[in-house]
Amino acid sequence: MHAIETENLTKDYALGFWRKRPYRALDRLTLQVSPGEVFGFLGPNGAGKTTTLKLLMQLVFPTAGRAEILDRPVGDVEVRRRIGYLPENPYFYDHLTAEELLRYYGRLFGLDRATRRQRAGELLDEVGLGAERRLALRRYSKGMLQRVGLAQALLNRPQVVFLDEPMSGLDPIGRRMVRDLILRLRDRGTTVFFSSHILSDAEALCSRVAILAGGRLVSSGRLTDMLAFEVKGWDLVVDGLSADALTGLGPGLIRTTTIAEGRYALELPADARPDEWMARCTALGGRVVSLNPLRETLEDFFVRQVGAHHRRTEPGSNN
Numbered sequence: 001m002h003a004i005e006t007e008n009l010t011k012d013y014a015l016g017f018w019r020k021r022p023y024r025a026l027d028r029l030t031l032q033v034s035p036g037e038v039f040g041f042l043g044p045n046g047a048g049k050t051t052t053l054k055l056l057m058q059l060v061f062p063t064a065g066r067a068e069i070l071d072r073p074v075g076d077v078e079v080r081r082r083i084g085y086l087p088e089n090p091y092f093y094d095h096l097t098a099e100e101l102l103r104y105y106g107r108l109f110g111l112d113r114a115t116r117r118q119r120a121g122e123l124l125d126e127v128g129l130g131a132e133r134r135l136a137l138r139r140y141s142k143g144m145l146q147r148v149g150l151a152q153a154l155l156n157r158p159q160v161v162f163l164d165e166p167m168s169g170l171d172p173i174g175r176r177m178v179r180d181l182i183l184r185l186r187d188r189g190t191t192v193f194f195s196s197h198i199l200s201d202a203e204a205l206c207s208r209v210a211i212l213a214g215g216r217l218v219s220s221g222r223l224t225d226m227l228a229f230e231v232k233g234w235d236l237v238v239d240g241l242s243a244d245a246l247t248g249l250g251p252g253l254i255r256t257t258t259i260a261e262g263r264y265a266l267e268l269p270a271d272a273r274p275d276e277w278m279a280r281c282t283a284l285g286g287r288v289v290s291l292n293p294l295r296e297t298l299e300d301f302f303v304r305q306v307g308a309h310h311r312r313t314e315p316g317s318n319n
């Protein structure tokens with residue numbers, strides 16, 4: 001059983017007015033997501049993430065290939081009842097309050113009156129809008145609307161939930177809230193498929209990711225298994241070291257950067273034992289401020305991949 005499965009899913013948009021040319025937004029995407037997974041769908045602007053989500057929601061139709069959710073074709077009525085969707089730019093009737101909007105959607109889902117009221121209340125609390133529930137949506141900020149969208153996506157207690165950039169427009173507290181919410185959903189057994197262009201969102205949440213660039217899958221699997229994201233060294237920041245003590249640390253440092261009097265950033269090679277270096281620094285009277293693995297960021301990775309995919313091939317060609 002798969003929560004989500006696509007095979008050679010392809011979408012061409014028609015460009016131009018008089019002479020229509022096909023433009024391949026998604027090129028033969030084959031993907032499987034297991035039940036209960038939190039799956040990150042990563043890629044830079046224009047990669048085809050929203051297109052894929054729209055294909056899964058049947059908001060647009062594929063040029064070729066197929067897609068299934070919960071082992072049924074995407075359009076299946078039973079499937080629709082069991083999924084939730086947060087669009088990229090959620091748009092709502094803005095004269096309604098958040099509470100009215102959720103009750104309205106609850107009616108569309110066929111929930112009875114008592115359940116509608118209860119779920120709307122619970123979800124608004126869960127997304128941190130409990131206090132603003134009676135405010136008209138036109139007075140909401142972008143981040144607040146994003147939260148209403150999340151609550152709406154969860155109203156029918158979906159088995160699989162699709163979130164298109166759920167963190168966009170949110171401040172750090174809001175991002176944290178969405179992260180915690182996604183992890184709670186996972187703990188309840190919900191499958192979460194979300195798109196993002198931010199690596200740290202995926203690192204904090206995902207069992208597996210797929211990376212898309214120029215409409216094509218470039219990589220998929222666990223982030224920790226992806227070669228591009230292997231640790232390339234360590235950045236150790238220490239405080240309270242004298243210049244003498246610093247030279248006493250001995251060879252093996254790739255680079256030393258002075259941040260302030262007595263405070264240094266030490267770059268260690270990938271094969272260094274950071275715990276030993278930290279012990280050495282403390283023995284010399286220093287204090288460890290931070291230790292961070294150095295690796296390629298998703299942004300660097302994209303720049304390389306997008307470079308490689310710069311010439312988007314014409315539909316029909318085979319490379």
Ligand SMILES: Nc1ncnc2c1ncn2[C@@H]1O[C@H](COP(=O)(O)OP(=O)(O)OP(=O)(O)O)[C@@H](O)[C@H]1O
Binds near residue numbers: 014023024043050197
């Ligand atoms: N309706 C459309 N007609 C023509 N081209 C489209 C249409 N929708 C999307 N595209 C093109 O398809 C490509 C993929 O777009 P898509 O919105 O799926 O990207 P995305 O990965 O969601 O990007 P972003 O991170 O900016 O949201 C883009 O080059 C875009 O210009």
Ligand SMILES: [Mg+2]
Binds near residue numbers: 049050051088164
């Ligand atoms: Mg998008």
